[in-house]
Amino acid sequence: MKPRPAWPGLCAVLAAMLVVMFGLPLVTGLFGLVQATVFIAMAVLALSQGFIWGYGGIMSFGQSAFFGLGGYTYAVAVMNMGDSTIPFFLSILLPAAFAALLGYFMFYGRISDAYVGVITLTVTVILFNVVNSTAGDVYHIGNAPLGGFNGMPSVPPLNMPGDPSSPLDPQQLYYVCMGLLVLVYLMLHLILASKFGRVVVAIRENETRAMLLGYDPRLYKLLVFAIGGGIAGLAGCLFTNWGGFISPTVFGLSQSAQIIIFVLVGGLGTLVGPILGAVAIEYLITVIGSQQTFNADLILGVVLVAFVLLVPQGVVPVLRGMTLRVFSQRRVAALPEAKPVRP
Amino acid sequence: MIVPLLQTSGLTMRFDGVTAVDAVDFTLGEVELRCLIGPNGAGKSTFFKMLTGQLKPSAGAIKFRGHDITGAKTHEIARRGVGIKTQVPNVFNGLSVHENIFVAAARTHSPNRARAMVDEVLTRTGLTDIAWRTVGQLAHGQRQWVEIGAVLAQEPDLILLDEPAAGMTYDEVVRTSELIREINRTRALIVVEHDMQFVRMIAKTVTVFNQGRVLVEDNVDAVLTNQTVRDVYLGKRAA
Amino acid sequence: MALAALIGFNVLNSIAALVLLSIGLGVIFGMMKIINLAHGEFLMLGAYATVITTNAGLNLFFAMLVVAPLFVGAVGLIVERGIIRFLYGRMIDTMLATWGLSLFLVGIITTIFGTTVKGVAAPFGGFAIGRYQASAYSVFMIVMAAAVLLGIWATLRFTRFGLIARATMQNPDMAAALGVSPPRIYMATFVLGAALTGLAGGVLVPVSGVAPTMGAAYIARAFITVIGGGAAIITGSGLASALFGFIDQVVTFQTTPVFGEVALLISALVMIRILPQGITGRFFRRSL
Numbered sequence: 001m002k003p004r005p006a007w008p009g010l011c012a013v014l015a016a017m018l019v020v021m022f023g024l025p026l027v028t029g030l031f032g033l034v035q036a037t038v039f040i041a042m043a044v045l046a047l048s049q050g051f052i053w054g055y056g057g058i059m060s061f062g063q064s065a066f067f068g069l070g071g072y073t074y075a076v077a078v079m080n081m082g083d084s085t086i087p088f089f090l091s092i093l094l095p096a097a098f099a100a101l102l103g104y105f106m107f108y109g110r111i112s113d114a115y116v117g118v119i120t121l122t123v124t125v126i127l128f129n130v131v132n133s134t135a136g137d138v139y140h141i142g143n144a145p146l147g148g149f150n151g152m153p154s155v156p157p158l159n160m161p162g163d164p165s166s167p168l169d170p171q172q173l174y175y176v177c178m179g180l181l182v183l184v185y186l187m188l189h190l191i192l193a194s195k196f197g198r199v200v201v202a203i204r205e206n207e208t209r210a211m212l213l214g215y216d217p218r219l220y221k222l223l224v225f226a227i228g229g230g231i232a233g234l235a236g237c238l239f240t241n242w243g244g245f246i247s248p249t250v251f252g253l254s255q256s257a258q259i260i261i262f263v264l265v266g267g268l269g270t271l272v273g274p275i276l277g278a279v280a281i282e283y284l285i286t287v288i289g290s291q292q293t294f295n296a297d298l299i300l301g302v303v304l305v306a307f308v309l310l311v312p313q314g315v316v317p318v319l320r321g322m323t324l325r326v327f328s329q330r331r332v333a334a335l336p337e338a339k340p341v342r343p
Numbered sequence: 344m345i346v347p348l349l350q351t352s353g354l355t356m357r358f359d360g361v362t363a364v365d366a367v368d369f370t371l372g373e374v375e376l377r378c379l380i381g382p383n384g385a386g387k388s389t390f391f392k393m394l395t396g397q398l399k400p401s402a403g404a405i406k407f408r409g410h411d412i413t414g415a416k417t418h419e420i421a422r423r424g425v426g427i428k429t430q431v432p433n434v435f436n437g438l439s440v441h442e443n444i445f446v447a448a449a450r451t452h453s454p455n456r457a458r459a460m461v462d463e464v465l466t467r468t469g470l471t472d473i474a475w476r477t478v479g480q481l482a483h484g485q486r487q488w489v490e491i492g493a494v495l496a497q498e499p500d501l502i503l504l505d506e507p508a509a510g511m512t513y514d515e516v517v518r519t520s521e522l523i524r525e526i527n528r529t530r531a532l533i534v535v536e537h538d539m540q541f542v543r544m545i546a547k548t549v550t551v552f553n554q555g556r557v558l559v560e561d562n563v564d565a566v567l568t569n570q571t572v573r574d575v576y577l578g579k580r581a582a
Numbered sequence: 583m584a585l586a587a588l589i590g591f592n593v594l595n596s597i598a599a600l601v602l603l604s605i606g607l608g609v610i611f612g613m614m615k616i617i618n619l620a621h622g623e624f625l626m627l628g629a630y631a632t633v634i635t636t637n638a639g640l641n642l643f644f645a646m647l648v649v650a651p652l653f654v655g656a657v658g659l660i661v662e663r664g665i666i667r668f669l670y671g672r673m674i675d676t677m678l679a680t681w682g683l684s685l686f687l688v689g690i691i692t693t694i695f696g697t698t699v700k701g702v703a704a705p706f707g708g709f710a711i712g713r714y715q716a717s718a719y720s721v722f723m724i725v726m727a728a729a730v731l732l733g734i735w736a737t738l739r740f741t742r743f744g745l746i747a748r749a750t751m752q753n754p755d756m757a758a759a760l761g762v763s764p765p766r767i768y769m770a771t772f773v774l775g776a777a778l779t780g781l782a783g784g785v786l787v788p789v790s791g792v793a794p795t796m797g798a799a800y801i802a803r804a805f806i807t808v809i810g811g812g813a814a815i816i817t818g819s820g821l822a823s824a825l826f827g828f829i830d831q832v833v834t835f836q837t838t839p840v841f842g843e844v845a846l847l848i849s850a851l852v853m854i855r856i857l858p859q860g861i862t863g864r865f866f867r868r869s870l
Contacts, residue, residue, distance in 0.1 A: 002475050003439070059674055061681070102851070109855040114673050118617050118805050119851070125802045126843050133840045195449050202446045205435035209490075212395060212433065213447050213497055214421035253798055257685055260678065298689025304682030308675050309668060 010189055013272055014182065021178040025171065033174040035286070037242045040177040042278040044184055045235035046262035050274030051188050052228035053263060055197070057204030058221060059113045062120030063232045063259045065127050066095035068250035070233025071240040072131070072146075075155040079144035083164040084156065091237035092230045099229025103222040110218070121256065128251035151247025155240050168241075177238050181275070184231055188271055191227070200224055254297055258285075261300060264307050346409040348373045348501055348531050349394070354403035356389050356555075363389040365555035366403065371501070376527045378542050378563070379535045381552030382576055387535045388430050390552070391503050395427045396420040407501070426499030428490045430506050430535075436479030440470055440489050443478055447496035460496055468492045468522065483510035488519075495526065502526065504534045508541045520544035539567065551575070588714045589835065595720040596834075597827030598727035602786070603800055604807040605730055605819050606779030611808050612815035613751050613771040616673055619680040620661070621804055622797020623687035624776050628654045628783025629792045630691060633700045636787075642705060646784030651777040658776025662769050670768070684797065691794040704788035719788055726785055730778065735816050747771060802843055803830070806850040812860025814867070821861050826850075 025033060045067055052058040070091040077087030102123060106116055135148025146152065158176065159167045168176060191197045203210040203217045210217055240246045249255060258281060266277020281303075288296045349371040356364040364386040371377055379387050392398040394405060396417035405413045412420050435443050444464050448457040465471045468488045473481065478489050487507055494502055507523070508516045516538065523532060523545050536542050542549065546563035553575050559566055566572055607621045618624075628650040635645040661683060669676045706718035738744035747767055750757045754764040790796060807826055811818030826846050834842035857864050 061677075105851040105855050109858045111854050111858045114615075114617060114677060115809060115854070115858075117674070117677055118809060119854070121619070122802045122805050122847060122850075125798055126847050128798065129802070129840050129843060133838065195454060198442070198446060198449070202435050202438065202442075205437050206433055208397070208417075208429075209433040209435060209493070210446075211417040212421055212427055212429075213493065214418050214450050216416075216418045253688075254685065257681055260681070264678070295689035295693050297685045298693060301682045301684070301686030301689055304685065305665060305679050306682075308679045308682065309665070 006189075006193065010186075014186065017178070017182050017185070021175070021182065025174070030170060034170050034242070037170070037174050037177050038239065039279045039282050040174075040181050041235050041238040041242055042258075042262065042282050043275040044177075044181055044238060045232055045259055046266065046274035046278035047181075047184055047188060047271060048228045048231035048235065049259045050263045050266070050268070050271060051231070052224050054269040054274075055192060055204065056200050056221060056224040056228075057113070058225055058228070059117040060120040060225070060228070061117040061260065062122075062124035062256055063228065064251055064256035065120065065124040066099055066229040066232035067236040067239070067255070067259075068124070068127060068131070068246075068248070069095040069098060070236025071246045071250055072152075072236075073233065074237040074240050075152045075246050076141045076144040076146075078156050079152075080142040082156075083162065084158045084167075085161045088158060088237060092234045095233030095236070096226045096230030100222060100226040103225040107218045107221040107225070121253075124251050124256050125253065128248050128253075131251060132248040147247070149248060151245060151249075153245050155244050155246060157241050157244060173241055177242075180234065180238065184234070185271060185275070192271075196220075196223075254300070257300060257304060261304050261307070265303070345372075347371060347406075348375070348408060349533075350406045351394075352404050352406075354390070354393060354405060355401050356386070356393060356398060357401040362555055364393070364400075367555070367557055369550070369557065371531055371533065373500075373531060374527065374529065375531050376523070376545065376547055377533045378546040378549045379533055379552060380537070380539075380542060380549060380566075381558070384554075385552040386555040387552050388505055389555075391427060391429075391505055391533075391535065394420075394503060395425060421497070421499075424498075424500035425503070426494035426497045426501070427503040428487070428494050428505060428507060430509075432483075432486045432490045434478050434486055434490050434493065436477070438478060439475050440478055440481075440492075441465070441474045443489050444492045444496045447493040451498065457496075464492045464496050467495065467525070469518065484512065484515045487511065491519075491522070500530060502530055502532045504532060506535055506537065508536060508538045516541050517544070543567070584711055584714055588711045588716060589831070591711060591716055591720070592835070593828050593831045594724050595717075596831040597823050598720075598724040599786070600803060600807050600823035600827045600830070601727040601731060601819060602723065602782040604804040604811075604823065605734065605815075606775040606777070606782060607804050608775075608808045608811060608815050608819040609734070609778060610772055610775035612813055612818070613747065613775075614670075614768055615813075616666075616676045616680075617805065617808070618772075618775070619677055619801075620684040620687060621779060622799075622801035623684045624654050624658070624779040625783035625786070625800055626691065626792075626794065626797045627657060627687065628780030629787050629790070629796065630695070630783075631780065632784035632787045633702055633792050636702055637700070642702065642788075646787065647781065650780040650784030652780075654780025654783070655773050655777030657780075658773045659769070661776070662772040666772060667765065667769070670765070688794050688797070695794070697794060699791040699793045701791055702787050717789075723785060723789075730781070731816060731820060734778075738816070743770070803846060806846050810850050810853055810860050812857075812862030812864075814862035817866045818860060818862040821866075825861075 024036060045063065049060065049063050052060055073094045074087045074091035077090050078084050081087060106119060131146065132149045134146035135150060137145065139146045139148065144152065157167045157173065192201070199210065199215055200220050203215065203220055207217050236250065239250070262277040262281050263274045264277070265281060266275065267273025284299070285296055288294060288299055347370045349369070351367055351369045354364060354367045354369070355362065367390065381387055389398065393400045396415050396419070399414045403413070404411060407423055407425065410423065412423065435446065441461060444461045445457055448460040452460060465474055468491060470488055470492060473485065478486060481489065487510065491504070491507060508519055511519060520541060523534065526532060534545065543563065548560065549563045549566040550560045551558040551566055551572050558575060559569055559572055603625070606624065607618060610616060610618050631650045631653040632645045635649050636642045640649065665679050665683065666676060669679060704717060704719040706722065708715045709718050738748055746757070746762050750762060750764050750767040758764055807819060807822045810826060811822035826849065829849050830842040830846050833845035
């Protein structure tokens with residue numbers, strides 16, 4: 001029985017996103033839009049993790065490294081250049097290039113999945129330590145002081161392309177972010193439907209068989225990882241714009257765990273899941289932040305452990321299993337785990 | 344002087360003190376069908392893994408159409424035209440039968456041509472009815488055919504089949520033997536098997552491995568009546 | 583001449599710190615092949631146990647050598663029975679769960695004790711190497727590192743538990759067939775690894791600020807050392823600590839400790855490119 005095609009589901013999701021994009025400003029004020037903007041930035045970040053983990057089988061525990069790099073690249077570049085057009089693209093390209101370099105060492109070294117996790121985590125922790133220690137006037141790149149643990153305040157926002165004298169206001173920023181989310185989602189869908197994407201998924205399913213068919217898994221993984229890095233960097237740029245500020249916490253263990261939790265809660269193996277997971281968890285964090293009793297780390301820790309023990313596939317696949325399969329015909333396995341226990 | 348399709352000289356594999364394959368010289372011609380038999384642990388699968396680059400030989404050389412492929416990377420060897428169906432099936436369990444074969448065909452063809460090839464292969468292997476089932480849920484015999492199908496879609500010049508009839512019913516075995524004979528009209532095959540009924544259905548020349556070395560190499564009737572071969576298989580019924 | 587001696591001494595100190603930091607992680611990794619992402623928090627718990635009991639009047643050395651390991655060992659037991667046990671064989675899931683645990687521990691310690699840094703002064707004072715000052719506490723750390731390595735080696739080599747542990751590491755099914763219960767060995771090893779980490783946390787207190795987030799300062803080095811070392815516990819941790827301790831100290835001496843860490847990461851990346859399973863994945867493969 002031939003599976004139903006994917007494009008009706010895709011259209012449904014895109015339509016929903018467009019409804020939110022143009023509908024939200026009608027029902028909520030400026031404050032609501034500003035809140036939504038950070039949720040959107042996190043959704044983009046979640047998509048990067050959902051793509052490389054759920055479809056590429058790459059167990060990166062340090063997407064926050066690229067997130068932070070994107071944010072810092074944007075901040076440093078825009079403070080030096082004035083116009084935000086080039087910084088915007090740099091905030092995507094530089095993290096992607098860094099991911100490609102790191103990916104080279106990891107994937108061409110053929111290290112195991114677990115090691116990929118540990119090494120990416122180590123990279124983000126080290127980046128945190130490095131940037132955290134850059135307080136003091138001596139640490140600056142051009143006009144941009146790095147600020148160390150204080151971070152970089154007053155980062156100029158995105159402006160209309162080529163016109164530094166007209167920065168985006170919060171409402172315009174919301175539209176840009178939402179538009180980019182739609183674009184990234186669409187782009188990833190197209191990648192996954194292409195031959196490249198299908199090979200990537202096949203490699204995740206059985207790397208040996210892919211090699212025996214003549215595909216070089218190292219190259220595919222490197223490319224997937226680089227794409228993921230670029231998307232995370234974009235999210236970083238949007239995040240910096242949202243707050244006008246960036247600090248080393250973007251590299252921190254809390255942030256990197258959050259990204260994993262977005263995908264785990266929302267659903268590994270889908271693209272919609274991470275988006276919803278990001279919104280849900282960010283909302284949860286906002287709620288926690290407004291009360292004093294429980295620490296955010298504590299709650300997130302419990303959520304993570306609970307999900308690993310009880311619902312490893314996440315919410316969306318469970319719901320999807322219970323209702324009609326609207327979104328995609330490609331039923332993807334849960335946490336890619338059926339590998340022998342080998343370091 | 345015709346260059347053989349495949350030639351190994353002194354091919355050896357040592358694992359921490361155990362010599363699994365011991366200085367094997369092996370030659371295969373274009374479009375030749377060879378059966379490889381021998382008791383468990385004789386080194387047949389190890390031999391295969393060296394041919395596909397899954398293992399790096401400890402010593403010796405492998406030449407594919409005169410090109411030295413010793414120790415080359417798996418995907419490079421596959422690209423030269425060597426396909427393998429492994430002893431434990433290596434298939435894309437979470438994907439459909441169709442997708443498994445499509446991925447194989449798509450490396451060297453446009454998506455449209457690849458789709459046409461998938462349909463051809465599905466017909467040849469008799470898998471059209473289950474084209475959209477998830478491979479992980481299929482019976483072992485069906486999974487074997489999916490793997491053979493994927494290998495066919497790769498269009499290799501040399502096909503290595505490691506126990507293709509394992510887990511199959513008699514009818515399935517007959518069908519597989521017909522498939523192999525059909526493949527052999529245009530491509531060379533080396534088939535490792537334990538099922539002697541099956542070997543008799545397809546074999547012409549048979550190489551017998553024992554303890555990492557070639558024991559006997561002769562036509563199928565001579566080999567199966569050879570007393571040394573029977574001794575080596577002592578305790579196993581030669582069908 | 584004195585400068586060379588000073589540098590040599592500091593290198594030894596750096597190696598000793600790495601040994602202490604990573605041996606607990608290495609024991610767990612060597613046995614169960616999992617990387618415990620809560621490692622930094624076990625260090626932190628050991629440090630807190632030491633600082634709190636010392637400030638309450640307990641002898642510093644008793645606190646760091648007895649209380650800290652016992653406390654963190656107990657925590658390890660609870661964690662193993664409550665979480666790890668359900669995830670045997672699921673390596674990625676175990677890593678995620680221990681990561682969640684790490685967040686939880688940071689959160690709960692912050693909730694109870696706040697974020698202010700505590701500390702305890704380094705005992706023993708200093709001594710002179712030529713015209714340079716060196717910390718005598720560093721000597722203590724070097725001795726402790728050596729003692730720990732020796733202790734573990736002796737346990738693995740000469741005790742019945744060590745033999746059973748080695749057998750389970752090599753082939754759990756075979757060990758089970760001989761009457762050993764691998765889950766019990768895993769539990770014991772996890773507790774031992776946790777206790778060793780608690781000990782390390784305690785020993786580090788005089789040379790480090792104690793805060794809920796202190797784990798992050800050390801895990802990078804610990805992970806790199808264990809991955810670089812490979813599966814053999816003693817040889818792996820030992821060799822990797824020696825190599826990375828040397829690199830770390832040399833770079834730190836020229837720049838700052840933060841760049842020492844960067845140098846370690848770069849060395850580790852280069853190393854896994856050539857030795858994907860660590861040093862003992864290729865050399866000294868069947869050593870302890």
